[in-house]
Amino acid sequence: MALTPQAHETLERLFGSPVPTNPTDPELFDILQNEIFGEVFSSGVLTDVERELLTVTALTAMQTLPQLAAHVGGALNVGATPLQVRETIYQCAPYIGFPKTLNAIATANQVFTDRGIELPLEEAGTVAYEDRERAGAAIQTPLYGDEVKQVFASLPEPFGELVPHLLTAGAFGDFSTRGVLDVAERELISLVAIAAIGAATQLRPHVAGAIKAGCSRQKVAAALVQVMPYIGGPYALTGLVLVANYDENASSEAYR
Known part of the structure; x- marks a missing residue:
């Protein structure tokens, strides 16, 4: 199986020349490259x-x-x-x-x-450590509401509050900001x-x-x-x- 022109062009754009090959399993390499870099990329x-x-x-x-x-x-x-x-x-x-x-x-x-x-x-x-909860909630709430707090509220203490805090301050406060x-x-x-x-x-x-x-x-x-x-x-x-x-x-x- 030969590479399609689209796959060849995409591979050269991404990785330069020569196009990556696999001499021990060339058929599998051609199949994956035609699918990924030919069909999916286009x-x-x-x-x-x-x-x-x-x-x-x-x-x-x-x-x-x-x-x-x-x-x-x-x-x-x-x-x-x-x-x-x-x-x-x-x-x-x-x-x-x-x-x-x-x-x-x-x-x-x-x-x-x-x-x-x-x-x-x-x-x-962009956010100080002590502001993570507030800043994270400002992103999280419009997208996800307060359902995380509701879902985990019945966890045994202190986890009913800690788990939502970790999600809000961590996933959103530390990273999304x-x-x-x-x-x-x-x-x-x-x-x-x-x-x-x-x-x-x-x-x-x-x-x-x-x-x-x-x-x-x-x-x-x-x-x-x-x-x-x-x-x-x-x-x-x-x-x-x-x-x-x-x-x-x-x-x-x-x-x-």
């Missing part, structure tokens, strides 16, 4: 930068670090800034945990170092990270959250299709079913 409304940042998200969540290194380089090649790449990885932390995030940051930083990019990158935090990426971009990254780890219960509220943050249904669908070849069909299709049946008037039913 569909939907995403830019090359958006596609690569979402791919970085999926690979970060799955901890496929050799492929992550390649796509960090691809993201830089098509115009993403080092700060955009770093913030994409940071945004995954509430969903995949800090150890995996540290692994991904180490991988990205090695790519930056190899390209002569000085580390550490400039800071992008940061610069470089806007809230809509961060919600799309969060959705892809959640899809990549198969957290089906959280997919429904985060599909709604991405749309409420300003992403169109077409863009949310495009994001899930973009990462489908990386995370696998079942995980992506679970999210796509929710996009197909999205009702803006329905409750998000978060964490239920």
Whole structure:
């Protein structure tokens, strides 16, 4: 099987020449490259930068670090800034945990170092530690309401208050308030990270959250299709079913 012209052009744009090959399993490599870089990359409304940042998200969540290194380089090649790449990885932390995030940051930083990019990158935090709860709630509440507080209120003390606090001050206060990426971009990254780890219960509220943050249904669908070849069909299709049946008037039913 030969590469399609579209796949070949996309691969050269992302990774340069010569196009990556696999001499031990060339057939599989051709199949995946034609699907990802031919068909998927030519569909939907995403830019090359958006596609690569979402791919970085999926690979970060799955901890496929050799492929992550390649796509960090691809993201830089098509115009993403080092700060955009770093913030994409940071945004995954509430969903995949800090150890995996540290692994991904180490991988990205090695790519930056190899390209002569000085580390550490400039800071992008905008909120003082003591203001995290307030600032996080200002983002969280319009998108998700107060359902998290309601759902976890019956936990034994102190967790009925601590768990909602950690979600508000952490996921939203520590990360969604940061610069470089806007809230809509961060919600799309969060959705892809959640899809990549198969957290089906959280997919429904985060599909709604991405749309409420300003992403169109077409863009949310495009994001899930973009990462489908990386995370696998079942995980992506679970999210796509929710996009197909999205009702803006329905409750998000978060964490239920």
